[in-house]
Amino acid sequence: MSFIQSIILSFVQGITEFLPISSDGHLNLVQHLFGQTPSLTFDIFLHAATFLSVLFFFRNQLKYFFSNLKFIIVGSIPAVLVGFFLKDQFETLFANPNFLPFFFLLTGVLVLATKFLPKKDGKLTYLSAFIIGIFQAIAILPGVSRSGLTIFSALLLGLSPLNAFNFSFCLFIPASFGAILLDAKDILSSLMINQTNLVAFGVTFVVGIVALKFLKKIISSNKFWVFGIYTILLSIVLFFVL
16 A cells, blocks of 8 residues: 555545444445555554544543543443454454445435434433443444444434444443454554555544534534435435446
């Protein structure tokens, strides 16, 4: 992979990790356009950078995190089970771009549906946390947005937009950390740590923070659903070109 390609992928990861348009799907697509076989290991390497972006962005939200820790633990169970038992199957899906149109379409429909959900200010429960966690586990599929599905499900279950945003990214922390741990050996053994990739890592970290600020503003202005239009249009294009 060239330096330019690595930097492009870092921008793609930083922008799409948090916006509800699927970072895995976009990384898969861009690597396919570069003529490369999509690499789950490289994706998770860049995920480590956005993991640090979330920690930095939410550094003043420790009270929210620990006050909802019991719900975060319950909500993390589905992703842990899927990541532990189905990792090999998902790696196979990552290598096949033909599934992307279907998964992007699923993301687009659910994100667009948030426009029609009534605005509520409900409380988290163990059941709602677990259901949101199931949606997060589904989002391991390339083209299915983790933020899109978790925020959609949180709004569907009656959480306020800001609470949905906060809980979604609190769930991201253990899920991302677990994925990094599962793939740490592969990252180190595949010579992923080099000067080019370290630059890409730094770019991803900075761009990720900017994307988080932008997404929070979008959610606060009730425009989250707009991303669904983009993702649906992208899926339609991919049905014809892949």
